[in-house]
Amino acid sequence: MGVGKTTVSKLLAAKLNREFIDIDEVIEKEFNLPVPEIFQKFGEKVFRDKEKELITRITKQEGKIISVGGGAFLQENIKNECLTNCTVIYLSISFENWKDRLSLIIDSRPVLQGKTLGEMEELFNKRKAIYANHHLQIEVDNKNPEEVVKEILIKGELKK
Numbered sequence: 001m002g003v004g005k006t007t008v009s010k011l012l013a014a015k016l017n018r019e020f021i022d023i024d025e026v027i028e029k030e031f032n033l034p035v036p037e038i039f040q041k042f043g044e045k046v047f048r049d050k051e052k053e054l055i056t057r058i059t060k061q062e063g064k065i066i067s068v069g070g071g072a073f074l075q076e077n078i079k080n081e082c083l084t085n086c087t088v089i090y091l092s093i094s095f096e097n098w099k100d101r102l103s104l105i106i107d108s109r110p111v112l113q114g115k116t117l118g119e120m121e122e123l124f125n126k127r128k129a130i131y132a133n134h135h136l137q138i139e140v141d142n143k144n145p146e147e148v149v150k151e152i153l154i155k156g157e158l159k160k
């Protein structure tokens with residue numbers, strides 16, 4: 001969460017002249033509400049079900065650069081759909097670097113609300129195992145989004 005998937009995907013899509021789709025953005029449009037309000041009004045399960053429905057459908061379409069939400073891979077079937085149909089790029093960040101981003105994301109990520117820094121670190125470490133399956137890993141510490149994109153283009157062979 002907050003590692004830069006949306007930012008990097010948008011730049012990557014522009015570079016490759018591919019369509020960019022951000023799943024959180026699609027969900028927000030469907031509900032006509034920002035993510036925190038969807039969580040507040042309908043609960044996390046409704047958000048997660050919509051996330052699964054959209055990702056399952058959109059990952060079957062070719063040619064797109066898709067950024068999923070930070071919690072999408074918590075659902076095993078989403079992870080499997082992505083690994084089967086897409087090139088999955090895992091952006092990896094250290095907790096130290098992530099902490100410096102916190103002020104940028106804290107208000108818009110309901111999963112972080114009310115958590116102490118220690119609890120966030122616990123969640124951060126727990127999630128690492130969930131992201132372990134992927135096709136390409138890029139370390140983003142101390143790199144700007146353009147540098148991350150450059151590395152993806154050098155290292156990655158993306159599916160059509």
Ligand SMILES: Nc1ncnc2c1ncn2[C@@H]1O[C@H](COP(=O)(O)OP(=O)(O)OP(=O)(O)O)[C@@H](O)[C@H]1O
Nearest residue numbers: 001002003004005006007069070101104143144145
């Ligand atoms: N390489 C980077 N260096 C510094 N700041 C960055 C970098 N990439 C993204 N950011 C900033 O970090 C914040 C979170 O980025 P972004 O929304 O792209 O993350 P995300 O991985 O899509 O998050 P989520 O999992 O919640 O969808 C934004 O304010 C963005 O401008």
Ligand SMILES: O=C(O)C1=C[C@@H](O)[C@@H](O)[C@H](O)C1
Nearest residue numbers: 001035069070071109110111
């Ligand atoms: O990491 C998460 O669980 C989330 C990340 C965001 O992208 C949103 O999908 C939502 O805030 C949940």
Ligand SMILES: [Mg+2]
Nearest residue numbers: 005006067069
């Ligand atoms: Mg995002």
